[in-house]
Amino acid sequence: MTTAKKCPMCGKPRKEEHTPFCSPRCRDRDxxxxxxxxxAxxxxxARVPTGEEDEEY
Incomplete structure (x- = not known):
C-alpha cells in the first residue's frame, strides 16, 4: 500500500504541477x-552592521 504525499499547507494530495503543494493557492500561502x-x-x-564598527562580518 502506498500513501500519496500530502500538501504541507492543507493536507490534500499533492499535484505534480504544484509540487510540493496541491494548488497555486497553497503555494502562495507558503x-x-x-x-x-x-x-524561523x-x-x-544575526548581527546587523551599523557602520560605526570596524569589524568585518
Missing part, C-alpha cells in the same frame, strides 16, 4: 508566510 517572517530558523539572531 510564500506569504516566508515573506511575513512566519518561519533556530539560532542566535
Amino acid at each position: 510564500l506569504a508566510k516566508w515573506l511575513d517572517d512566519g518561519y 530558523i533556530p539560532g542566535e539572531p
Whole structure:
C-alpha cells in the first residue's frame, strides 16, 4: 500500500504541477508566510552592521 504525499499547507494530495503543494493557492500561502517572517530558523539572531564598527562580518 502506498500513501500519496500530502500538501504541507492543507493536507490534500499533492499535484505534480504544484509540487510540493496541491494548488497555486497553497503555494502562495507558503510564500506569504516566508515573506511575513512566519518561519524561523533556530539560532542566535544575526548581527546587523551599523557602520560605526570596524569589524568585518
